[in-house]
Amino acid sequence: MMNAESTQAMGAELELLMKAARRVAQNSYSPYSNFKVGAALLLSNGSIVTGTNVENVSYGLTFCAERSALVRAIAEFGPAIRIKAVAVANLNDAPSPPCGACRQMLAEFAEPDTPVVFPSINGPRTMTFSDLLPNCFDMKLK
Numbered sequence: 001m002m003n004a005e006s007t008q009a010m011g012a013e014l015e016l017l018m019k020a021a022r023r024v025a026q027n028s029y030s031p032y033s034n035f036k037v038g039a040a041l042l043l044s045n046g047s048i049v050t051g052t053n054v055e056n057v058s059y060g061l062t063f064c065a066e067r068s069a070l071v072r073a074i075a076e077f078g079p080a081i082r083i084k085a086v087a088v089a090n091l092n093d094a095p096s097p098p099c100g101a102c103r104q105m106l107a108e109f110a111e112p113d114t115p116v117v118f119p120s121i122n123g124p125r126t127m128t129f130s131d132l133l134p135n136c137f138d139m140k141l142k
Helices: 004-025 063-078 100-107
Strands: 037-043 047-054 085-088 115-120 122-130
Touching: 004 037, 004 047, 004 063, 004 085, 004 115, 037 063, 047 063, 063 085, 063 100
Parallel strands: 085 115
Antiparallel strands: 037 047, 037 085, 115 122
């Protein structure tokens, strides 16, 4: 359980992550939907890694910002990474929680209490990973 000081520190970290996610969303390649999404991951080593969505004319090949950030984090730091916090933002001011595929991919590297902040109808919303993806598929390899 987090005390007031650690809760305040996490709030500041999530705010910093949201700014990073909005900044990287500007680099989105989204000529078909014009839905520009950015994601920022705070890793347990203190690094912040960002990613943005990359669309393709064949919509099924589109790559989400969250998975883009995850792949980049693994490429930079290796498969032993652990995610401390996740932020998702878009430049369209629309609700955009991580999709199911992104949730499952992130689950491989996030703890159940990892905070995830994303745009919702009523402004930014923060949920724990286990609330965002209850009963995720898990082979207990971690």
